[in-house]
Amino acid sequence: MKRHPYGCQRAMLWEIVMNLFRIVYYSERNHSTALDLRTLIATCHKNNTARSITGLLHFNGAYFIQVLEGARADVSDIYHRIAVDPRHINVILISATDARERIFPTWSMALHEGVDERSREIFLRYFSKERVDPETVNVDSLLDVLQDLSSEVV
Numbered sequence: 001m002k003r004h005p006y007g008c009q010r011a012m013l014w015e016i017v018m019n020l021f022r023i024v025y026y027s028e029r030n031h032s033t034a035l036d037l038r039t040l041i042a043t044c045h046k047n048n049t050a051r052s053i054t055g056l057l058h059f060n061g062a063y064f065i066q067v068l069e070g071a072r073a074d075v076s077d078i079y080h081r082i083a084v085d086p087r088h089i090n091v092i093l094i095s096a097t098d099a100r101e102r103i104f105p106t107w108s109m110a111l112h113e114g115v116d117e118r119s120r121e122i123f124l125r126y127f128s129k130e131r132v133d134p135e136t137v138n139v140d141s142l143l144d145v146l147q148d149l150s151s152e153v154v
């Protein structure tokens with residue numbers, strides 16, 4: 001997995017004290033429920049900033065992949081709230097693990113939406129297919145893909 005240079009030493013020490021935790025999950029859009037991504041991301045920014053949660057939400061129109069990183073109790077709490085949100089269904093937890101450093105340190109929640117030619121290439125480079133199978137996907141490769149996709153987020 002690629003590493004980000006992480007700012008100051010004090011911040012690194014704080015991350016160790018807070019026990020940095022990361023989860024990755026997959027879910028499918030619930031077409032029976034309205035979805036306003038702008039409102040959703042505004043909520044993410046508000047709540048995640050308050051809890052120092054960072055991450056990325058990828059939405060290709062059919063499914064979501066989200067990474068949440070922060071203190072273990074905070075990430076766990078927000079994940080349990082998200083998991084019962086009616087805007088998505090079939091939530092599959094891909095990974096939940098301690099982490100040494102954040103992959104998305106500057107994003108309270110980056111939104112990567114849609115699949116353009118470049119993101120298609122990124123998926124194909126790692127998986128030789130465009131669609132992620134949440135039951136078999138390798139989480140390290142998936143995180144590499146998401147990190148590459150995050151360079152497209154403005």
Ligand SMILES: Cc1cc2nc3c(=O)[nH]c(=O)nc-3n(C[C@H](O)[C@H](O)[C@H](O)COP(=O)(O)O)c2cc1C
Nearest residue numbers: 043044047048064066078081082083085087088109
């Ligand atoms: C795919 C998806 C991702 C979400 N991600 C977050 C998130 O990162 N942070 C967050 O606070 N809420 C997230 N939510 C919304 C939560 O499910 C929930 O609606 C929200 O936390 C409630 O916040 P409020 O009590 O401030 O209205 C997400 C919902 C969906 C469907």
